[in-house]
Amino acid sequence: MGKGIRVVALGGGTGLSALLRGLKLHVAPRHDPYPTRKRPIVDLAAIVTVTDDGGSSGRLRRENRILPPGDIRNCMVALSKDEALMSRLFQYRFSAGNGLIGHNFGNLFLAALTHVTGDFAEAVRVSSSVLAIRGRIFPSTLCNVTLKAVLENGKRVHGETSITASRSRIKKLTLAPPNARPLDEAVQAIREADLILMGPGSLYTSILPNLLIPEITRVIARSHAPRVYIANLMTQPGETTNYSVAEHLRAIQEHVKPRIVDFVVANRQGISPAVARRYQREGAAPVTVDAAKLRRMGVKVLLENLLEEHEKIRHNSARLAQVLLDEFALRS
16 A cells, blocks of 8 residues: 555535544554555545534534534544544533533533633644544634525525525525635645545535635645545435435536536435435435436546435445545555
């Protein structure tokens, strides 16, 4: 494997966490000069959106004037050395207590460290060190950014929570302020990456918020590394109702003018009728993979069995990571 590969993953929410959980298994020990086929990743960097304004994260953002910690907390848990223990601690949600109810311990931990260190990025770095995570985590920006959307019905909606709750298709998404600067470390990680991954995750509230930061888009567009979009398994009511994989990609291309996607990885495995009916009642359906249309859009398509069914449908983290490395790293 030579010197191994450097991987950058951009996103937010449960999708990015699922991806990191699988990739973590392939991270070589630090300072290992001879990475193996089993552990070919010498650097794994997650770049996480910071537009969440709901729940515990939203409360801490409004009351303490810090960036929302929830998605970053989930990534820390996913990359932690002892995920079974840390998930119980960091994901613990207080069910009682004046002011505490509804908060996650991990969110409060990050909020406290931000005030102690005086810097959110430093709080993330220190927390990552304490948890001995297998990788690096960066907020996409330290600016207090807000999502704004124009819907197909002409309505203008502000804030991630309101956008997610709307049931009309999104025509245009913007970030305020529009010139938000990314972390230098995040830009450098992308610049040095041998593999750039976008998704899985909510198109308009996890993937695009990172790509709407101009400098992040520019450095991805200039990269010679494979740039891979990992398609969602299910549509999201309102946000991506009836969207195929090609329509997901079209939305990215309309919002981000430089070409930034070379490959699309999508699921080809069917879901059980019972689970499909349950999602259908919520207004969601499997994302249709229109491979021929995707190829006409100039991307290469990789279809694999990536599904894991429990109460909810998720990507099989281990399988997804193995497919990505087999295709884009282990053959090189």
